[in-house]
Amino acid sequence: MKTLSTLLIAMLFNLSAHSQISGKLVSTGGEAVGFATVSILKNPDSSAVRSVLSDESGNFVLNGLPNGNYILKVSSLGYATWFSHSFVLNAAQPNYNAGIIILTAASKQLGEVLIRARKPLVQQLAGGLQVNVQSSLMAKGSSVLQVLQRSPGVVIDPQHSGISLNGKSGVMVMLDGKLLRLTTAQVSALLNGMSADDVDKIELLSTPPARYDADGNAGLINIVSKKNKKTGTSGSVSASAGYGKGEKGSTDLNLNHNSRKWSQRLSYSYYRSRSYALLQAEGTENVGIIGGQTAFHYNGESKPLSNYHGFGGGLDFRPDSAITIGGSVYYDITIDQNNNHNFGNYLLPDTNLVFDSQLAGNNHTRYLHPSLYLEQNISKDQKLNIDLDYFSHNSNGLTQIQSNFSNSLFGEIQRNVANANIKVGVVKLDYTNTFSKQLRLESGLKSTYTRSRSTAGIEKLVGDKWVNIGAGTSNDLGTKEFIGAAYTIINWQPDSLFNISAGARYEYSRNSTDQSLNAAYLIDRRLSKLFPSVFLTRKLNTSDELQLSYTERVTRPSFADLASYVSYNDPVSVFTGNPGLKPTITHNLKLAFNRGDYLFALMYSRDINPILGTQIMPGPTAGLVYLIPENADLQNNITFQATIPIKATPWWEMSYGFLGGVHHYEISYFPQLLKKTYFGYNLNFTESFKLPRNYALELSGYYNSSAYDSNYRSAGNGVVNFGFKKELSGQSGTLQLSVSDVFSTAIYRGQMGLLTTDAFNSKVRVNYNPESRSFPIIKLSYSRSLGSNNKASRKNSGTNDEQKRL
Structure with a gap:
């Protein structure tokens, strides 16, 4: 654990040592395109690395990127998706300025695009x-209760079938937004029987907004099933x-x-x-x-x-x-x-x-x-x-x-x-x-x-x-x-x-x-x-x-x-x-x-x-x-x-x-x-x-x-x-x-x-x-x-x- 703690501290103090990507988005008429999604994809597999929104002036900056071969993707409602040529970030070239990117209006028919994107785990x-459940290899063959046990801030007490969130035991569990009004032991038994293969994500809501039930002093755990x-x-x-x-x-x-x-x-x-x-x-x-x-x-x-x-x-x-x-x-x-x-x-x-x-x-x-x-x-x-x-x-x-x-x-x-x-x-x-x-x-x-x-x-x-x-x-x-x-x-x-x-x-x-x-x-x-x-x-x-x-x-x-x-x-x-x-x-x-x-x-x-x-x-x-x-x-x-x-x-x-x-x-x-x-x-x-x-x-x-x-x-x-x-x-x-x-x-x-x-x-x-x-x-x-x-x-x-x- 000492080694892990040292590694965590080192990572926190070295975030700024990584590379940077910047640029500006405009339309064909020269107007700034604000709040567009700018994504960094790995080359050649096109998996997602990180994304940000451009500001109201169309400018964007992505910091903290490790060295590697990348592709820049820009998407915005009403505009055709734009892809850059591949480029490399390394010690010799730590920064990449994409310059002014011109986005064209989207046509009614979009061509076929193959992107293998993987959501971040948290x-x-x-x-x-x-927690994006399917981003973990351990999800297959696991029960929902076992996935919860591996989630940040969640502690499962197997002896008493207890579930706590962020150090507090008063947590309520929802299934697709529906509150399970069962005892803790009954909820644990239900989740232990459910397959994680059916779950898309788990929301760990320590401070839920007013649209959710007020029950649960530790907050809510919402288990969201897959939808096609x-x-x-x-x-x-x-x-x-x-x-x-x-x-x-x-x-x-x-x-x-x-x-x-x-x-x-x-x-x-x-x-x-x-x-x-x-x-x-x-x-x-x-x-x-x-x-x-x-x-x-x-x-x-x-x-x-x-x-x-x-x-x-x-x-x-x-x-x-x-x-x-x-x-x-x-x-x-x-x-x-x-x-x-x-x-x-x-x-x-x-x-x-x-x-x-x-x-x-x-x-x-x-x-x-x-x-x-x-x-x-x-x-x-x-x-x-x-x-x-x-x-x-x-x-x-x-x-x-x-x-x-x-x-x-x-x-x-x-x-x-x-x-x-x-x-x-x-x-x-x-x-x-x-x-x-x-x-x-x-x-x-x-x-x-x-x-x-x-x-x-x-x-x-x-x-x-x-x-x-x-x-x-x-x-x-x-x-x-x-x-x-x-x-x-x-x-x-x-x-x-x-x-x-x-x-x-x-x-x-x-x-x-x-x-x-x-x-x-x-x-x-x-x-x-x-x-x-x-x-x-x-x-x-x-x-x-x-x-x-x-x-x-x-x-x-x-x-x-x-x-x-x-x-x-x-x-x-x-x-x-x-x-x-x-x-x-x-x-x-x-x-x-x-x-x-x-x-x-x-x-x-x-x-x-x-x-x-x-x-x-x-x-x-x-x-x-x-x-x-x-x-x-x-x-x-x-x-x-x-x-x-x-x-x-x-x-x-x-x-x-x-x-x-x-x-x-x-x-x-x-x-x-x-x-x-x-x-x-x-x-x-x-x-x-x-x-x-x-x-x-x-x-x-x-x-x-x-x-x-x-x-x-x-x-x-x-x-x-x-x-x-x-x-x-x-x-x-x-x-x-x-x-x-x-x-x-x-x-x-x-x-x-x-x-x-x-x-x-x-x-x-x-x-x-x-x-x-x-x-x-x-x-x-x-x-x-x-x-x-x-x-x-x-x-x-x-x-x-x-x-x-x-």
């Missing part, structure tokens, strides 16, 4: 970063097979047919993974249910098997150029088989209790998402979108536990029942009006209604009957939630260099329970609040840009966090919810600076009542340990983020990312007030090598420093991944080999009880070893495009930039 957005709008019939097929400590396999098929008026699409995905994990814990705690202060040693060996089937389809109709009507449906089935072996001992002053248990069970999950939409161009300046969505999530789980440990509340044979039924309806309307080149209005309304029913509990076998083991270990909960929202955003660009986007989102929410076995779980809560957002952007020159933003957000407790489940953990503890949880209100301030493709940001956030998961607390049953979410008092974060892409040679590209800062939190639910300030950071890197004969290599990895969460300290951890790709001749497809966690370094260590004393005087050390700790996960993947996709891509590539701008 790009800056107004509200955060964008090319005319004709096309598609893709991919398959992968692999092994870690268990078999892996996936297959993916996409078919599209587009005509002038109709578009149809079908997809199918299958994912299978047999995995492995080992949890080791030892320490001391005061557990009244087995006799008081005890020293324990505990091992939990897990061998889960997951099978996932996903089906998708869609139909769009364009009766004329102004209206598009469409609909889609997505359905998936996930079957998880649990096979756990837990063993250990509890040493009391006068006895040693030996613990040995087997857990076996199945969890069936079904997820359905139909949607309808209407897009209408009311005029050339006004656009209306209407979306109707319905989500249905059903899960049924039954786990049987057989144990020799009958000295506690639990019997020798128990079972854990967990059933959930969640239904969500969403109506959304968005309207945009472009009054002039300087002024644009965005506004919208949204209504979300959610009903859920959950039954959960732990039962023991008495004779031939299953009975509840006691108070506080079962629950039957029905819930309702309504959220109504309205937003308005004004975008004002007084000149070509300055832009202001100011908006606000008003949300009213009410969530309540309509039945429960426990009066403590009766909930009726309302929240009415205005969430402002302001974004100021200033172009310093053709390559540098400065942005300042302020946003407010909220994190509402999920129904699972509040009370909807009780599940078995070990003979002395259970997982459950907390009906007293409060929503988290977050204030975000961000200063961002871009120099070409180099991205930098300084962020400050303040959370009031941040929600912390899995805290050790007392509960209704005396002496039993309850693992529940709780509210801290506050949390402050000051973080710095940098993304640095480097093109060392035409065949070697690098990308380095850094996220680090100071975190401070205060907690008052312990016997004594806990205050903690610490520094934490995350590093990630990608090295891509383009080899002769269509071979390519990729090295990637990340390192997370040690961090603190409540009364728990996690040690640093990191992994290195490897990818190898071969593009087969004759458009026969792509073959790829990937190795995750090459050196088997993925281990998660932690210590509980270092900072203060909890209600059970817990002092615990934990080691969690995922599957790759035993052996790297190796996968071989094959993918191929089908139909007219390649041909259409070639004919349209010359106008892709203009189509995106339109």
Whole structure:
């Protein structure tokens, strides 16, 4: 890591040592052509290196280019695309002045242009970063959750199925702009079954604008699937097979047919993974249910098997150029088989209790998402979108536990029942009006209604009957939630260099329970609040840009966090919810600076009542340990983020990312007030090598420093991944080999009880070893495009930039 840090610093101080390209754009009439796209392409493969916009006088400058052989490309709406002759930048000729470039008016027919452009892995957005998934060799054969784990600022906790962004855990996940109102564990399971082959990009929005839901104090992660709008019939097929400590396999098929008026699409995905994990814990705690202060040693060996089937389809109709009507449906089935072996001992002053248990069970999950939409161009300046969505999530789980440990509340044979039924309806309307080149209005309304029913509990076998083991270990909960929202955003660009986007989102929410076995779980809560957002952007020159933003957000407790489940953990503890949880209100301030493709940001956030998961607390049953979410008092974060892409040679590209800062939190639910300030950071890197004969290599990895969460300290951890790709001749497809966690370094260590004393005087050390700790996960993947996709891509590539701008 010391070597990597030194390299990063050296790169920052040597950006200006590279070459420069400049010039001026004019029309045939001699008028300046402002805001045209000027791109640098490698010669001879025409892959994109970097691009800028010309200023209002038509001048452009591109800095920080490594030595190499290049082609200059200029494109602008209304003008024919212009290409230069090839030229060389080297030590003898570090600069290239293209002089005055004359652009001619575009004709109605554009000739065929072949450009093999590769998007940068990471790009800056107004509200955060964008990861272009298909720019990574590791995407093939990976799940979406695995791609997220390799994204800058994202940390996945495999032990608790947690997802954090920029050091904060309150992140909400969207799929194609649709918020997934599921628990963190349910979202992790859904993303772990989804193939990354179907994903175009992932937006990491730490400060989303007002058009997005205000949920998520850490921001939003928006997963955007691939979309094909090319005319004709096309598609893709991919398959992968692999092994870690268990078999892996996936297959993916996409078919599209587009005509002038109709578009149809079908997809199918299958994912299978047999995995492995080992949890080791030892320490001391005061557990009244087995006799008081005890020293324990505990091992939990897990061998889960997951099978996932996903089906998708869609139909769009364009009766004329102004209206598009469409609909889609997505359905998936996930079957998880649990096979756990837990063993250990509890040493009391006068006895040693030996613990040995087997857990076996199945969890069936079904997820359905139909949607309808209407897009209408009311005029050339006004656009209306209407979306109707319905989500249905059903899960049924039954786990049987057989144990020799009958000295506690639990019997020798128990079972854990967990059933959930969640239904969500969403109506959304968005309207945009472009009054002039300087002024644009965005506004919208949204209504979300959610009903859920959950039954959960732990039962023991008495004779031939299953009975509840006691108070506080079962629950039957029905819930309702309504959220109504309205937003308005004004975008004002007084000149070509300055832009202001100011908006606000008003949300009213009410969530309540309509039945429960426990009066403590009766909930009726309302929240009415205005969430402002302001974004100021200033172009310093053709390559540098400065942005300042302020946003407010909220994190509402999920129904699972509040009370909807009780599940078995070990003979002395259970997982459950907390009906007293409060929503988290977050204030975000961000200063961002871009120099070409180099991205930098300084962020400050303040959370009031941040929600912390899995805290050790007392509960209704005396002496039993309850693992529940709780509210801290506050949390402050000051973080710095940098993304640095480097093109060392035409065949070697690098990308380095850094996220680090100071975190401070205060907690008052312990016997004594806990205050903690610490520094934490995350590093990630990608090295891509383009080899002769269509071979390519990729090295990637990340390192997370040690961090603190409540009364728990996690040690640093990191992994290195490897990818190898071969593009087969004759458009026969792509073959790829990937190795995750090459050196088997993925281990998660932690210590509980270092900072203060909890209600059970817990002092615990934990080691969690995922599957790759035993052996790297190796996968071989094959993918191929089908139909007219390649041909259409070639004919349209010359106008892709203009189509995106339109």
